[in-house]
Amino acid sequence: MHCRGRLGPVFALLYWSLGFRALAIGNALATLGVTAPLLVLVRTGSLLLAGNLAAADLAWILVLDASLQGGLAAPAVTWFATVPTIAVLVAGRRSGAMWGGAISGAVAALFGSTGSACFPRRLLPPTRSSWSV
Numbered sequence: 001m002h003c004r005g006r007l008g009p010v011f012a013l014l015y016w017s018l019g020f021r022a023l024a025i026g027n028a029l030a031t032l033g034v035t036a037p038l039l040v041l042v043r044t045g046s047l048l049l050a051g052n053l054a055a056a057d058l059a060w061i062l063v064l065d066a067s068l069q070g071g072l073a074a075p076a077v078t079w080f081a082t083v084p085t086i087a088v089l090v091a092g093r094r095s096g097a098m099w100g101g102a103i104s105g106a107v108a109a110l111f112g113s114t115g116s117a118c119f120p121r122r123l124l125p126p127t128r129s130s131w132s133v
Contacts, residue, residue, distance in 0.1 A: 008034070022068060030061035037090075051091025055099045059083045063106045071110045080107065 008031025016024035034057060041050035062083065065076035080103045088096030 020068075023065060026061055026064045030057055033057035048091045048095065051087055051089075052095055052099075054090060055083050055087040055095070058086060059099065059102065059106070063110075066106075066110060071114045072107070077107075077110070 008027055012024045012027040012031065014024075015021075015027060033053075036057065037050040037053040040046065040053055044050075058079075062076045062079055066072070066074040066080075068074075069076060083103050084096045084100035087099040
């Protein structure tokens with residue numbers, strides 16, 4: 001969460017300058033969303049609510065990014081496991097299990113829609129790096 005707060009505006013501006021408006025707006029909103037769990041924790045003292053809000057903020061931006069960047073081939077998919085991890089560490093096992101199920105559902109939806117017209121064409125071209133197969 002701490003890194004997203006600092007780098008979120010940079011990513012939003014970068015996406016905006018490249019013409020990827022949906023990703024720019026999504027990153028800007030997710031960056032603002034980082035404050036919600038902290039405010040809720042201060043106001044209510046509920047780690048359960050704060051942890052679930054943090055997981056939700058991360059989950060929606062990752063799923064948005066993956067859906068706009070090629071489904072399961074998107075780099076954002078590698079970060080999907082952090083959603084239930086955050087939930088477990090902050091809100092407990094039940095929340096982690098719930099977010100694990102939600103992310104599994106997102107993976108299934110992305111898998112089921114791969115190659116269909118559900119998602120727009122990939123915004124960024126795939127790149128090959130020395131560690132990619």
